[in-house]
Amino acid sequence: MDLVLVNLIDGLVTGLLLFMLSSGLTLIFSMMGVLNFAHASFYMLGAYFAYQISKSVGFWPGLLIAPLIVGVLGALVERYGLRRVHKYGHVPELIFTFGLALLIEEIVQFFWGRAQVPFLAPEALNFALFSISGNAIPAYKVFMIFISMAIFIGLLLVLTKSRVGLIIQAALSHPQTVETLGHNVPLIFMGVFGVGTALAGVAGVIAGPVLGTFPGMAIVLGSIVFVTIVVGGLGSLWGALVASLLIGWVTTFAASYNVGMMDVLTGLGFTPPEDLSESLFRDIWSLTLPQVGPILPYLLMVMVLVFRPYGLFGKRDV
């Protein structure tokens, strides 16, 4: 039971981290109809910038400055890259962001090398806050939870309560009308893109010390983020939240419970083959839950697409 609680907290951390990426991605998608393949690359840039800043002035300024730089970069990419490709259609846009993701990975390798860089959590948070029957919960994890919660609530308030948020919401569904009312819609797009990438940057800064800061971090998390927003329903913020938490918990729980297929199958009444090493089905018999953990999100996505093509919360036909 105690392990369940620990896993719940770990899964919450992963889920909220995923949500910081998927919320920006899904917002950008519902606005421009383009899925930003390079979104996770901005997450990686956030981690690397924060690492560079932390080397000279420490972690806390990095938490503030790195996402700002990432956001500005994102806005520039929208203004001078995406907007140019936009006229060719959605597929070239997707290809452009894919190329950008490749390029950013190479650039990161150029400046910081192929190996992992020692980006560490700040000393001030380097202690165990409390422990659940022997399992220490580091203060940094709790800090991650609070940061992502704060950002989510802030985003929700801005989007639903403020004037800017209302204009953004209107521009999502009726860009032409908003433009006739005298608002600068391309500027709004650029802003949303910038804010979305800055959110990814924040996620990178706070995840870098925990998940490791290395050139492959974008690819590792990137595909999962796409799975998340497809499962949640493209363009749905609530869907992104639910799917992020779901995937966070599913992967965490799968990684920590060592249930073997052997036990499941014998429990169901099958008998294991005499000589396991020769059997054609030996992989099925020797399968364990932590082993399949990493592919569960993809399986979930395929299931959702087969049985509910619009995702859990998706309404729009995309």
Place this chain on the structure above:
Amino acid sequence: MTSLDHTRTRPAAGGLSLATLAPWLMAALFLAVMPFIFADNSAITIMNQMAITIIFALAYNMLLGQGGMLSFGHAVYMGLGGFMCVHIMNWMEDGAISMPLPLLPLFGGLFGLGFAMLIGSFSTRKAGTVFAMISLGVGELIAACSVIVVVFFGGEEGVSGDRTYGIPVLGVEFLHQIEVYYLTAFWLMLSAALMYLFSRTPVGRMANAVRDNPERAEFLGYSQRWVRYYSFCASGFFAGIAGGLFAINYEILTEENLNLATSGTILLVTFLGGVGFFFGPIIGAIVFTLLATVLKLHTELWQLYVGAIFVATVMFFPGGLAGLLAMHVAPWRLGKMGVLVKPYLTTLLPGVIGGLGLAGATEMLFHAREAAEGDEAMGLFFMEVSSHSPVAWAAVLAVTAAGFWLARRGAPGLKAAWDEANTAPRGRR
């Protein structure tokens, strides 16, 4: 979706004529003669790789160019076909079955087809972004499975085989690279011809229609989903053939043949060549293979350059190399190519020099940061320079700046010349 969609196809002429057959005969002749011109083993290896990439890129373009489906997981079908072929090779070695080796790619193709039929049944429901995401997810799923399902994928080290156990064909046992080359070339011609013919069938034509305007195609009574499904299956088949050839050529397949990096590379190759034309991917595969081979020999940063070229292509030449060539058809017909020569020399040449200068500066920066302490000498464009010398830095930066400045200054002239070259004399087209 506009500028991608210029598959210019002439109205289907009835029957065969020498004019329609000529490119194919020339290609066949070219393939037959090449090993005599480039006879050493490494050249033949590169040509084999090129041929396999061409088949794969053509299969990929059946989706992207002809069907409007962007896939981030097409390596799966090639990889699965390849894995199946390695297993068949191993069964041949055990004596469980026996057949001539040249038939092997067919089984790879059938396996790819079978898998495409399965995956396509739900992934082709939508085009565009949704299709792209599903292909990515399925690709990652199968790549991740390769570590789990050790029986089929062989885990981390992959599966390997030996191609020489098939029934000899005319006494050939495929011990040598050159024999494999002709086998690959044969399958290349066959698959390219079949893929071209597929694009001419009603299904192939409807794939174009569905790509351009799915709604209208539905009103004509065609199901967009089924049209996409047929293209997808055919593409999986030819990707499987490419996988079979890969298995014969390299005799080993690993997780690398299935993952996102391989799928991304084929997207890059196809787009670089140009998705709007049937022959685009062929150009792309040839240019990319050569470019990668040459760059790999000379610099560690080759992937950076390839990435930059790719992004530049998407931004400035969405038609790819084939699109660039096709742009010159009109000036050629009008006999005005001469108008373009001078602006090309005064604009594009400095642009290329500027680009090379930038690459040189990148190399020097890389060397200055990465090389061992005290090791300042580096080779750069056939010269020996010091990566710490201010003179060398000033020279490289000056060349870069001058190149880009000249290119920028010449751009309006180039545009004017381009308009002039595309205008028919006396206002007639």
